[in-house]
Amino acid sequence: xxxxxxxxxxxxxxxxxYRHIRTYLNIHELLAVALKNKVFDEDVCYHFWSDTLxxxxxxxxxxxxxxxxxxxxxxxxxxxxxxxxxxxxxIDAWHRANPTIPVG
Numbered sequence: 064x065x066x067x068x069x070x071x072x073x074x075x076x077x078x079x080x081y082r083h084i085r086t087y088l089n090i091h092e093l094l095a096v097a098l099k100n101k102v103f104d105e106d107v108c109y110h111f112w113s114d115t116l117x118x119x120x121x122x123x124x125x126x127x128x129x130x131x132x133x134x135x136x137x138x139x140x141x142x143x144x145x146x147x148x149x150x151x152x153x154i155d156a157w158h159r160a161n162p163t164i165p166v167g
Contacts, residue, residue, distance in 0.1 A: 072129050084126050091116050095142035113150045120147040
């Protein structure tokens with residue numbers, strides 16, 4: 064018997080919203096592959112794209128997990144996941160070095 068969550072995700076995979084999310088994740092993966100192959104400068108891309116990429120990876124975590132469970136899906140978005148980890152660490156380091164000071 065399937066769980067409610069797996070049934071819900073199976074139904075979601077058939078929607079336009081799922082296909083749109085996958086298309087956008089594919090764009091992020093393309094960026095990650097370009098950075099790996101040194102087509103783009105990582106610092107420039109980080110300053111332009113990091114907030115969006117990290118936020119979208121977090122918001123799409125369930126889809127990213129689901130895709131990895133598909134047959135032959137283990138390496139899907141591999142470079143995106145690596146880039147997300149790297150940029151998350153960089154953002155966390157910046158926040159540690161620049162703590163927020165409460166006003167008032």
